[in-house]
Amino acid sequence: MTIHQRLLMPNYSLLNPEAIQIPEDKPKVEISVPEAKGLRLVKSRQSTTLLFRYRYEGKREAKVLGKYPDLSVEEAVHLALQYQAQLSKGINPFLEMQKKAALPTFHEFFEKYYLPHAKQNKKSWKDDRSRFINHLQSTLGAIKIDQVTSAMLADALIQVNESGCKNATVNRTRALMSSILKMAFERELIEQNPMMRVKKYVEKNQIERYLSDDELKRLMLVLANAKEYGIENQIIIGIVEMLLLTGARKSEVLLLRWADLDQSNHIWKLNENKSGKPRIIQLNTEAQRIIRRMSRKYEYVFANPKTGLPYNDIRKTFQKILDAADIQNFRIHDLRHNFASMAVNNGCDIYVVQHLLGHASPTTTQRYAHLRQDTLRNASELLANRINNARPDSTI
Structure with a gap:
C-alpha cells in the first residue's frame, strides 16, 4: 500500500x-x-x-x-x-x-545535591539532615522534585505544626524547604520555586531572660561557695562562670582547648564558630583566673576528669546552682543573653557587643540586648537636660 x-x-x-x-x-x-x-x-x-x-x-x-x-x-x-x-x-x-x-525525587535531590553542599558550607548541616528525616522525608521524599507544589509544602508544614512543634521549628523546616528548592531552581530542574507562595508561621518571640541585680548577687554567692550548697563539681562551676563572664556559647566553652589560648596576650582563638567563621575572644581578668584553676592534664580546658573529654551535659549541675540561688525559669543559654544585656546597660556600643558575641549581624545582637527601664530613663533624662540647657533664660 x-x-x-x-x-x-x-x-x-x-x-x-x-x-x-x-x-x-x-x-x-x-x-x-x-x-x-x-x-x-x-x-x-x-x-x-x-x-x-x-x-x-x-x-x-x-x-x-x-x-x-x-x-x-x-x-x-x-x-x-x-x-x-x-x-x-x-x-x-x-x-x-x-x-x-530522570529528575530526582525530593529525597534524592536532598541526598545527592543539597546535603553535600551543606556539609561544606554549614556547620549546622546535621540539623538540616535531622530536620529533613523527621519532618519532610515521609511527606515529600518520594515526590519528583518538579512535581512538588505549594499546596504540598503547606500541607507538610501543617503536619509539622500538628505534631506538636512550635512555630519557630515550623519556620526552620520551611527555611530548609526553601533552600532545597532554591538550589533545584538554580540547577534548572524546576521552573520556579513553589516556596514563594508558602507563608511563614507567626512566631511568638520569647522574652529574653536576664538576671536582676539581686539574682546575680545570689548566683555569684553560690558559685563562690558551691561546696557549702552541696555542689562538688568545680569544673562545671568554672564552665558556668566562663559563660557568665564571656558571653560565649555553651558548646564553645565545653570544646575550649588549651591550644586555642594565647595566654600571653589573653586571647581565645575560635577557629570556627556557629556561622563557620573564625573569631577572637578577649579574655578579661576573671576569665583568665578561671582558666588558670583548670588542670593542664587534658587537651580540653574544662575536661571531664573521668574521660578526659568535654562534658556531654551540664544541665543537672546547672539546675542545682539555680536552685541554690533561688533563680527560676533560667536556661544555660540565658547566660549569653545576660552578658549582652549587661554590656548594653553599662554603656557598650551595640557594634562592640556584636563583636563580643561573635554575631554576623547587629540585628541578631539587638535581640539579646535588653535595655532596663532605668537605663532608658537615664538616657531620656540626659537628653532632656541637654535640651533644657540650650533654652534661653526664662527671665524677661
Missing part, C-alpha cells in the same frame, strides 16, 4: 480499528489518522499500535504512543496534537519527557 493510498483510507477506520484489513501479502498496514499530523495507526496480525512520526532538527523520528485498545484513537489524537504544538515551538516533547523521568 502506497502513502497516497494510506492517506485516502476512509475515516471510518478511526472509529473501528478492528475493521481494518491487512492485505495477505503484507505483515502489517500503516494508516494515517487525519485529525492529527504525524499520527499513524499500525496494525499487524498480532496487535494494533498508535505511532507518532515527526521531524526534529531535520531528522525523521518515530515514537510509539501505545497499544490499542489500551490507548484509544481519540486519546492518541489528543497526544499527537500536544506534541505537534511543542514541535512547532522547537521543543522535542519526547526529550523533555526523558529529562523529567
Whole structure:
C-alpha cells in the first residue's frame, strides 16, 4: 500500500480499528489518522499500535504512543496534537519527557545535591539532615522534585505544626524547604520555586531572660561557695562562670582547648564558630583566673576528669546552682543573653557587643540586648537636660 493510498483510507477506520484489513501479502498496514499530523495507526496480525512520526532538527523520528485498545484513537489524537504544538515551538516533547523521568525525587535531590553542599558550607548541616528525616522525608521524599507544589509544602508544614512543634521549628523546616528548592531552581530542574507562595508561621518571640541585680548577687554567692550548697563539681562551676563572664556559647566553652589560648596576650582563638567563621575572644581578668584553676592534664580546658573529654551535659549541675540561688525559669543559654544585656546597660556600643558575641549581624545582637527601664530613663533624662540647657533664660 502506497502513502497516497494510506492517506485516502476512509475515516471510518478511526472509529473501528478492528475493521481494518491487512492485505495477505503484507505483515502489517500503516494508516494515517487525519485529525492529527504525524499520527499513524499500525496494525499487524498480532496487535494494533498508535505511532507518532515527526521531524526534529531535520531528522525523521518515530515514537510509539501505545497499544490499542489500551490507548484509544481519540486519546492518541489528543497526544499527537500536544506534541505537534511543542514541535512547532522547537521543543522535542519526547526529550523533555526523558529529562523529567530522570529528575530526582525530593529525597534524592536532598541526598545527592543539597546535603553535600551543606556539609561544606554549614556547620549546622546535621540539623538540616535531622530536620529533613523527621519532618519532610515521609511527606515529600518520594515526590519528583518538579512535581512538588505549594499546596504540598503547606500541607507538610501543617503536619509539622500538628505534631506538636512550635512555630519557630515550623519556620526552620520551611527555611530548609526553601533552600532545597532554591538550589533545584538554580540547577534548572524546576521552573520556579513553589516556596514563594508558602507563608511563614507567626512566631511568638520569647522574652529574653536576664538576671536582676539581686539574682546575680545570689548566683555569684553560690558559685563562690558551691561546696557549702552541696555542689562538688568545680569544673562545671568554672564552665558556668566562663559563660557568665564571656558571653560565649555553651558548646564553645565545653570544646575550649588549651591550644586555642594565647595566654600571653589573653586571647581565645575560635577557629570556627556557629556561622563557620573564625573569631577572637578577649579574655578579661576573671576569665583568665578561671582558666588558670583548670588542670593542664587534658587537651580540653574544662575536661571531664573521668574521660578526659568535654562534658556531654551540664544541665543537672546547672539546675542545682539555680536552685541554690533561688533563680527560676533560667536556661544555660540565658547566660549569653545576660552578658549582652549587661554590656548594653553599662554603656557598650551595640557594634562592640556584636563583636563580643561573635554575631554576623547587629540585628541578631539587638535581640539579646535588653535595655532596663532605668537605663532608658537615664538616657531620656540626659537628653532632656541637654535640651533644657540650650533654652534661653526664662527671665524677661
